[in-house]
Amino acid sequence: MTLAVLTVxxxxxxRLMRVPAIVAKGDESLRQRIETAITVALQDLSATRVEELAGGGDLDEEEPGEE
Structure with a gap:
């Protein structure tokens, strides 16, 4: 992946990891539930997970024979 994509x-x-504290406004139980939900969703969307599902490897690498 390019550096720009990784930076985004x-x-x-x-930004997403700040959401639980902002939304929960002091309710620790609610903050923890929101944080857990966001973490699980982000794990499913992580670059590593996407690469695994796509067959692994670096998305920037060219396949043999590609120009």
């Missing part, structure tokens, strides 16, 4: 993913991750 990291920025989005940082």
């Amino acid at each position: 993913i990291e920025t989005s991750l940082a």
Whole structure:
């Protein structure tokens, strides 16, 4: 993946991880439930997980014979 894509993913991750505290407004139980839900969703969308489902490997690498 390109550096730009990884930077966007990291920025989005940082913003999403602030959501539980903002939404819960002091309700620790609610904050933990929201944080868990976001973490699970992000794991499913992670670059590593997508690469695994796509057959593994670096998405920037060219297949043999490609120009």
